[in-house]
Amino acid sequence: IDTAVDGLSKIKLTSPTKLPNATGFLWNRAMVMQVNCRGYVNSQFMQPEPAKYSYAPNMEAKSFIQPEHSYFSHHPGRFFYLKDEDSGEIISLPYEPMRVQLDKFSFELGNSDITWSIEHRGLKITIKVNLTEDDLVECWFFSVTNLTDTVKNISLYPYFSIGYMSWMNQSACYNEALNAIVADSVTPYQKVADYFTNKQLKDKTFFLSDTPPTAWHANQKDFEGEGGLHQPSALQAELLENVEARYETPVAVMQFQQSLMPSEQKNYQFLFGPAKDELEIAEIKEKYLGHQQRNKAEQSYRDYIAQGKACLTINSGNVSFDDFFNHWLPRQMFYHGDVNRLSTDPQTRNYIQDNMGMAFINPERTRQAYILAVSQQTINGAMPEGVLLHAQAELKYINQVPHADHGVWLPICLSVYLNETADVSLLSEMIAFADSAQKQSFTRHIELALDYLINATDHRGLSFIEQGDWCDPMNMVGYKGKGVSTWLSLATAYALTTWCDIYEEYDIGINRQKYDEYRFAAKAINNAVNEYLWHGQWFARGITDDGRVFGTDKESEGKIFINPQSWAMLSGAANDHQKIEMITAITKQLITPQGVMMLAPSYTSMVEDIGRITQKHPGVSENGSVYNHAAIFYIFALYQAGQNNLAFELLSKMLPSLENAEVTGQLPIYVPNYYRGAYHQFPKKAGRSSHLFNTGTTSWLYRCLVEELCGLKGCARGLHVAPKMPATLPYLSGQRLFRGAMVNFDIEQTSDITVMEVLLDKQVIAGNVLTDLKTGQHYQLQVRVPMTSEDNVK
Ligand code: CEZ
Numbered sequence: 001i002d003t004a005v006d007g008l009s010k011i012k013l014t015s016p017t018k019l020p021n022a023t024g025f026l027w028n029r030a031m032v033m034q035v036n037c038r039g040y041v042n043s044q045f046m047q048p049e050p051a052k053y054s055y056a057p058n059m060e061a062k063s064f065i066q067p068e069h070s071y072f073s074h075h076p077g078r079f080f081y082l083k084d085e086d087s088g089e090i091i092s093l094p095y096e097p098m099r100v101q102l103d104k105f106s107f108e109l110g111n112s113d114i115t116w117s118i119e120h121r122g123l124k125i126t127i128k129v130n131l132t133e134d135d136l137v138e139c140w141f142f143s144v145t146n147l148t149d150t151v152k153n154i155s156l157y158p159y160f161s162i163g164y165m166s167w168m169n170q171s172a173c174y175n176e177a178l179n180a181i182v183a184d185s186v187t188p189y190q191k192v193a194d195y196f197t198n199k200q201l202k203d204k205t206f207f208l209s210d211t212p213p214t215a216w217h218a219n220q221k222d223f224e225g226e227g228g229l230h231q232p233s234a235l236q237a238e239l240l241e242n243v244e245a246r247y248e249t250p251v252a253v254m255q256f257q258q259s260l261m262p263s264e265q266k267n268y269q270f271l272f273g274p275a276k277d278e279l280e281i282a283e284i285k286e287k288y289l290g291h292q293q294r295n296k297a298e299q300s301y302r303d304y305i306a307q308g309k310a311c312l313t314i315n316s317g318n319v320s321f322d323d324f325f326n327h328w329l330p331r332q333m334f335y336h337g338d339v340n341r342l343s344t345d346p347q348t349r350n351y352i353q354d355n356m357g358m359a360f361i362n363p364e365r366t367r368q369a370y371i372l373a374v375s376q377q378t379i380n381g382a383m384p385e386g387v388l389l390h391a392q393a394e395l396k397y398i399n400q401v402p403h404a405d406h407g408v409w410l411p412i413c414l415s416v417y418l419n420e421t422a423d424v425s426l427l428s429e430m431i432a433f434a435d436s437a438q439k440q441s442f443t444r445h446i447e448l449a450l451d452y453l454i455n456a457t458d459h460r461g462l463s464f465i466e467q468g469d470w471c472d473p474m475n476m477v478g479y480k481g482k483g484v485s486t487w488l489s490l491a492t493a494y495a496l497t498t499w500c501d502i503y504e505e506y507d508i509g510i511n512r513q514k515y516d517e518y519r520f521a522a523k524a525i526n527n528a529v530n531e532y533l534w535h536g537q538w539f540a541r542g543i544t545d546d547g548r549v550f551g552t553d554k555e556s557e558g559k560i561f562i563n564p565q566s567w568a569m570l571s572g573a574a575n576d577h578q579k580i581e582m583i584t585a586i587t588k589q590l591i592t593p594q595g596v597m598m599l600a601p602s603y604t605s606m607v608e609d610i611g612r613i614t615q616k617h618p619g620v621s622e623n624g625s626v627y628n629h630a631a632i633f634y635i636f637a638l639y640q641a642g643q644n645n646l647a648f649e650l651l652s653k654m655l656p657s658l659e660n661a662e663v664t665g666q667l668p669i670y671v672p673n674y675y676r677g678a679y680h681q682f683p684k685k686a687g688r689s690s691h692l693f694n695t696g697t698t699s700w701l702y703r704c705l706v707e708e709l710c711g712l713k714g715c716a717r718g719l720h721v722a723p724k725m726p727a728t729l730p731y732l733s734g735q736r737l738f739r740g741a742m743v744n745f746d747i748e749q750t751s752d753i754t755v756m757e758v759l760l761d762k763q764v765i766a767g768n769v770l771t772d773l774k775t776g777q778h779y780q781l782q783v784r785v786p787m788t789s790e791d792n793v794k
Helices: 194-198 218-222 277-288 291-306 319-342 346-360 364-375 406-421 424-428 440-455 486-505 513-535 562-571 576-589 629-639 643-656 699-709
Strands: 012-013 023-027 031-036 041-046 076-086 090-095 104-109 114-120 122-129 139-144 154-159 169-173 179-184 204-209 217-219 250-260 265-275 314-315 712-714 719-721 730-736 742-751 757-760 780-787
Touching: 023 319, 031 319, 076 122, 076 139, 090 114, 090 643, 122 291, 139 154, 139 194, 139 250, 139 291, 154 194, 154 265, 169 217, 169 250, 179 217, 179 250, 179 277, 179 513, 204 277, 217 218, 217 486, 217 629, 218 250, 250 265, 250 440, 265 291, 277 291, 314 319, 319 346, 319 364, 346 699, 364 406, 364 424, 364 440, 406 424, 406 440, 406 486, 406 699, 406 712, 440 486, 440 513, 440 576, 486 513, 486 562, 562 629, 629 643, 629 699, 643 699, 699 712, 712 730, 742 757
Parallel strands: 742 780
Antiparallel strands: 012 104, 023 031, 031 041, 076 090, 076 154, 104 114, 114 122, 122 139, 139 265, 154 250, 169 179, 179 204, 204 265, 217 250, 314 730, 712 719, 730 742, 757 780
């Protein structure tokens, strides 16, 4: 970690082979690119549905970004072949496809750019990419410096994959007026109606250069020839042969012959992206090509990413811990909140939780998102599968499968918005429904969602699961209409309780009858779960359509699931004795060096009354990985149960770091959606990162940091102070931005007190709520807390 640059941290990887799958990612509201240290790139843009402009060499099925994405030699990438014209040596940068060992290599992940710094045989090379604030273009900068005292003659050949665009029509050629290689295609279709929709599509890919090339090549197969990408035949000749692609796979290659005097530096700028027509390409060229344009674009993209600054900075004394929480986690949380994982129909649960994180960055956006979500609720109270973000968006893929949990998230996540803002006016906003113009208050919308959940229960009072709950692929427990979910029952109880707590905390005109009804319903659910689903030491996961209780010690696989245990702690279903039993069982069966597994043992074959989850590879995703979203629920629950040591231990395990990079295979710039589990079944692969930066974990992880570890949580009266320090962390300081006030805090554990002491600007505070904080003011907060004992389980 290098913190020297602009006070912002950079993560550097100094070998292309040590973590070959390491990546960084850049995004804006219209596109995202995941950049691998060896030069491979996954990218997509929105038009408005996700689309490609740099494809694999085969027809790609459209799907979400896959976990543990595999790279192969023809995988799309942005490479630079470099020929030493004097010696004839050819290398490729940053590393692929030739894989020549370089004298110096460094892959550097910054906040708003990704850079490689390379040295080889007397040449110093910098390659840098950034995006723009809202255009569809990758901005590349390439600079080469002659470090020797003799003249060097080189040829530089940027090689940008365009790939297999279409079986109907694809071609590519150099366009002199634009000084670009432009590839053209027709998105394949068969229905006449699609012709008219597809007319709007950006079916071209351009590669623009600021320098006129000596020669060019646009035909992938011909460029590669018999030499293959490792030794492309086209590079043997002195000059590329200006070859176009005519119904052949396009590629963008340009050759720049250049001689470099001693110490001379030469810079190149390249722009790469999708476009509808030449006019659009010309506009992009005008806007971004040139020194000044580049600086302006870099600055505005930096400003865009900087909008992701969140409400807390900490100093724990552990550099990587602090760097992750101060910098990378807010960045990832902002990505989720601002662009909704670049989906036009985010799953409702994802949308609501991702926007919970936005409450720590820009609560106004959370407010708008929550209003939009309830405006798509039907008047019977059901929340939609996904939230449609624009008029043409449709519910697709997983959103066509009925999941039963969408109503629980809003009451649960709303509390963070209220804690941050105390904006109770949201609750009286009048909002219509998807199927009715009748307007009801936000409060009423939530009550309708809760009533709907209460009614979607069986004769025992347990919640029907339909074809899934939080767990998407648990699709066959209840597809016949009878199966029930422990987790959803508990989540319903927790949603009811949270809503009642909000009623109590914020002065929103309590409807006493509803309040009593909800408290009663939550208790009834907790009782039912205890009656039917407590099995020995922990709660089972559910009851199938045919009445089989699963997730118990009776089975050989899928004996124990984490979610029911965590949520039983949250909902109040578990008493103190049960909590200890559960924590003991979890510690024995689910804990790994990377955190807590979602279930164990992982399923090794299909279980037809559970579903698709059992078909996933053991230890992968929901089938018993350390699925961080589920792990953070457990950590959050442990904090509620006062298990500060264990919560912190697991929270620390979840964080990617340079120390665990050799196990996880990723750099510490995002929390992945999972680390491989099946720790006892496949120990060799356990701990590997999914390399997937889309995850519901971010907002909960940040919530745990702010509200639990630092214990600086908003409430109706002000800022509630109740740090939950582990024994291993004696001291923590930082800055908390709260409702416009800046609170500089110091938290210290000390053995000479038994009751917490709170001082604000050196004045002793009675109680632990800071009530009169004023917007724009700075405060000094000193908190002394009694030492946390070292026992994990009390
Ligand atoms: O997606 C997530 C969902 O986006 O899986 C979570 C769920 O709560 C999130 O809403 C747990 O199931 O379809 C599947 O099998 C996969 O489970 C994906 O949907 C999954 C992947 O992690 C994608 O990021």
